[in-house]
Amino acid sequence: MELLRYILRRTVLSAFVVVGVTFLVFVVAQVVPSDPAALYAGPRPTAEQIEKARQELNLDAPLPARFATFATAMASGDFGISYKSRRLIAQDLRAYLPATLELAVFSTGLALLIGIPLGVVAAARQGRWPDRIGSFGSIAAVAMPTFFLAMILQLVFAQWLGVLPLSGRLSREISISAPLPMVTGFNMIDALLAGRLDAFGDAFAHLILPALTLASYPAGVAMRLTRSAMIEILERRHVVAARALGLSEPRILFGHALPNAMGPALTVIGLSFAYALTGAVLVEIIFAWPGLGRYVSEAILAKDFPVIAAVTMVVTICYVVMNLLIDIAQALVDPRVALS
Amino acid sequence: MKKLVQRLGWPGTIALAVVVLFAAAAILAPWIAPYPAQGAGAPNVAAKLQPPSAAYWLGTDHLGRDILSRILYATRVSLTNGVLIVAFSLLIGLPVGLAAGYFGGWIDEALMRGTDVFLAFPALLLAVLMAAALGPGFLNSIIAVAVTWWPWYARLARAEVLVLRGQPYVEAARLAGVSHPRIIVRHILPATGRPLTVQAALDVGPALLTAAALSFLGLGVLPPTADWGQMVDAGRKFFPARWWYSAMPGMTIFLVALAFSVLGDALRDRKGGAARASA
């Protein structure tokens, strides 16, 4: 089965990339001047406390030995503890990763929902005002700095109109007095599992503004990619034939032409997901969204390397798995490849 | 002028005008800024956090400095930031892409796998990590972002070269015994140059935004020199009561990034331009 062989080859390749990234993180950790012992010893350690911390972390062991322990720990999924908070990193990841993934999925969905239809309409009305405004809108969406857009959306929708919450993942009434049992970490899913419709609506409302901010860049790209793909497809014989068969314009656009434009849509999913995983640092800070971005940016500023390594590892694995899935989806979307 | 409009279309021409305007502002900042001293950083505590007025067209910041002058001076930092990031990325990415595409075989495999590792590394994370490692500062923030951008250009260059290498005139030159470097420089480089420069123009906007994001995290230039991202961050805690502090630099970033994107677009599907080598 050609597809299976292809997946196998790509997995091996991805494993190589993940190892490469681990090595890169470890090298940067050595090169960057930092003193893990002082960080580990606590906010205001005395000289003796720092010395004790040095032993505990066996920082004086030779480099290859430390890389070996580092790599085996990573491989076995034991991310160790954060120098700064001495908390189990795996525990923190369990809380922060789902928050980031939830935002990534929601913003990617929004980007596709906004970008693709706009792209189709712009291609259908090429040259006329929907195309002009759509194209300009997509360039503006790509050019808009996320942190500035976040501030504007907060100001308009949360402070002035008050139709959407300003920040956080759940409103305080729910999170303090009647907290959601954490099953998947995805609030909306957990709310459904717990049969709590109020919490479901609340989690949904909290997702809208941050996801919209994160979706602006990928939506712009989705619109442009879909538009150029659709323009090329609408010239094709089978679209002319469909028109000759008397099919209605929307049915031709969305039913016949768009399925051929799934390629660009998939690349946008990849791009938007990647952007949400790492580009979300600013959005997470502004919307107080307890995700990986904020967690790792604090770790980077404090040079808390176990956390940096763990988050980079997790994000890279998400990256690599996602790219693999998208490549497979690219193949599946086009029957000519899938069934050959 | 008419020929320009004809070649780039109206949006492209306006975008080019905006870009040229900001480039001029960067060079002439000390002469056109209403308060040059404040632009460079001199505090003016008496006029702290004033709204836009006749004296201060765009209002003042938390040290009373005129925001218009600060933005003009910041143009030097932010604009060159964007351009240099793209330039550095091209500097690294182009040769790697050329070598990989031209020589192929294990060189191609090795270089491309290396690029994959950088591409797999989450971009902003690597940039923030490099910035933290190198410490804040103008050049450091450029290197930090360039480190994450060059792989895109390497891939683009490699794709172009693969297309060109198949061209008969390249094979003919090879058969005629022309040495590899000469072929690359005289045949491959010029033809790869055009699509890459177009892509570079398109990328100055996003590069500017990434640099602004870095300085928003406090990893940009050292005070008192200002850059747009830093100004938006500094004004954040006074938002929305003193909206102008963040709004003015924020709008500037948006305008410039928009101009570069529109210009890049116009250059890419230029009317009458040479047909693009690759799709």
Added chain:
Amino acid sequence: MPLLDVRNLSVSIPTPDGDVHAVRSVSLQIERGEIHGVIGESGCGKTMTGMATLGLVPKGARIAADRFHFDGEDLGANAARLRGRRIGLISQDPAAALNPVLSIARQLDDVIRTHRDMPRQARRAEAASLLAATGLPDPERVLKSYPHQLSGGMQQRVVIAQALATGADFLIADEPTTALDVSVGAQVLALLRRLVTERGLTVLMITHDMDVIAEACDRATVLYAGRSVETGPVGAVLRSPGHPYTRALLSALPDAAPHGARLAAIDGSIPPPRSAITGCAFAPRCPQAMAVCSAAVPPERGRDTHRWLCHLPEDAA
């Protein structure tokens, strides 16, 4: 009253470098139940004439005609409404005419659902029966498969089934056999012939191949440089062509020339689409050209339904 009645049709497409006169002056009358061939070299405007009938001309094209009626309705205004209801298309390359990412069942179902309000099961049965009607073995398997899994012939039959699904009674076949090899092409032509007789269809057969005209058509019209220069029953046009261009076309056929002799190529080339033409378009290449030919528009000549435009008298053949 002819089903399709076209008199002096012209289609011109504006471009930055001036108008392209794809169709200059075409007249065409097709009776109900007839297979009418339209023949000419590529660039003579035969496909554009078909497209104009379907109302699928490129954006901005200008269509003008003294008379452009289909079954009494003016095609200028109603082409879109008639398209897919009364007028169907069978395009040249069946592989390109079918959507590569959708199954045959889905593509057929779309057409049936647009034209007839039937529940899902009934539509599925109808699709199968249409495929059977086009002579396809094992319609169920064909319905489940994708276009790239079918042979050229089978793909063309699916395209025909789609056209039938619309319930159209007038089919425009744009070089339906060119992309197919000869034997499969012959079967497709036989199928069209059978459908015409069984379902009372009418076909406008666009081709550049004289054999298709000879084998499949009842009447034929010859186009040159966007103009209809000769029309008439196939027998008359082939055996005693009136217009010098038709004669030249026929003498260029391999079996018409004695064994081993070089085919008589027509020297010169067709006039460029952007330039205007005075008099007879064929004058520059016509062996019997006279001074008047390039000056005045040739009058209509001919015997009862076999007409052509030429300054030479009728018996000059």
Added chain:
Amino acid sequence: MNRRNFLKTTALAALAATSARWNFAMAEGAGSIFTLAYPTSFPDLDPATSFSNDGAVLANVYEGLARYIPATDTAEAKIEPLLATGWEVSADGKTWTFTLRDGVKFHDGSPLTSEAVKGSIERTRKIGGGASFIWGPVTAIETPEPLKVVFQLSEPQPLDLIASAGFAAWIYAPSVLDKDNTWFNAGNDGGTGPFRISRYEPGQRAVLDRVDGYWGKVPENGFKTVSFEITEDATLAQNMIESAQADWTYSLPYENLEALKSNPDLNVVVNPSFETLFGLYNVKRAPLDKVKVRQALSLAFPYDDVIAAGTSGFGTRAKGVVPAGIWGHDAEAPIPKTDLEAAKALLAEEGIEPGLELTMTYSTSQAIEAVAGELWKANLETLGITLKLQPMAWEAQWQLGKSDPQAAQDIFVMFWWPTFVTPYDYLFNLFHSEEKPNFNLGYYSNPAFDAKINEAARLSGTDRARAEALFIEAQRMVIEDAAAVFMLDQPNVHIIRSDIKGYTDNPAYGHVVFINELSR
């Protein structure tokens, strides 16, 4: 109404329902919940090693033997009995006897005994993290009776002050002595305080619930639940307090305080804090090794402008390193005023030509430090000195400071707050000579100064007045030597909803709210 319309209307209805309630106060049930919009997270909830803002949570869950109450304009500063009802010190100041309060229960139901006190302090010292060094002088802890604890010291030390420290002085149940750091950081506790930790979600919130059977007084309709909402972004915190989503917050921009003061729903409580801002001169590297050069730099510092621009006038001039409100504060300290001419003269005297470049390091997260740097840089420019401003994360700044003095920064700007209420904490950590620099990041070394503050520390247990006089003399030596530029004392600005009754600031425990004293 076919299926699609039905879906559309229900979705719109749902959104309208949820949207109506975002912008007004929290639902009615909020009465018994006290919400703090807290600007930092809580790195370490282990009572033995906690040494940062986690103190704000632990102060409501654990209790020490005593509590320091700072002086007010009406009353003298005093140390209030808490888990200990009283204590005596022997004549030589080396033996302290504490009598414990009877009937106090830990959250796990076990009684408070001298064994529990001994166990807690010894576990804290054994782990040796956080502020455990404060128990350094203790050589032995004896438990003659269940409610009597005797401490033997190696030298006289103010054990009453140490026992009232904000860190490392918590008493916790014997049942938790064997638990490790991760157990505590998962949100478990073993305290005697009025609240217990019911949930800790890292990066989001810490939730406490009231414990029934608390030994102390509980105000009528006091709070049942406390939620520390981690809100690092000042804009969000301000919005939460204004929209009653939060009842208490701090570290909002000074520039916004005027607007907050005019809001009737809010009380802006301003008191002196024990936090002071200063810049340590690197006395080991030319030209800052010359006293006159350091004095010139201090004369060039724009004290009033920094207070105006940095704290909108809420800050106060620092009189040496010991801030107002603490014993040992020298109100009449001979501190320099901004005088550029005098500074120019001193520089000329020392032969300093224009073009000198100095590096000042400070923390990226402290806006006031950036303001001080930029204003000082402007003044120094007029003297031909270029001050290179270097904002860094605290970890990086501190690591550079501890490296070799020749390669380190010229001026190290930082805040300092006391581990427990004594001038010794400031003077020892920042100016006492150190072989390997730890917090003395100006590398100042003056044996006479060292002897004087050690002497004062020994007396602070038995003869506090004499100790205070010695501390003031020591501080004047530092001022004469111009070892640092003393910028300002940071004010404690806490914003609280006006419907909360019983709130008082206690600067001895930075940004801590004793929620048991409050009610709505």
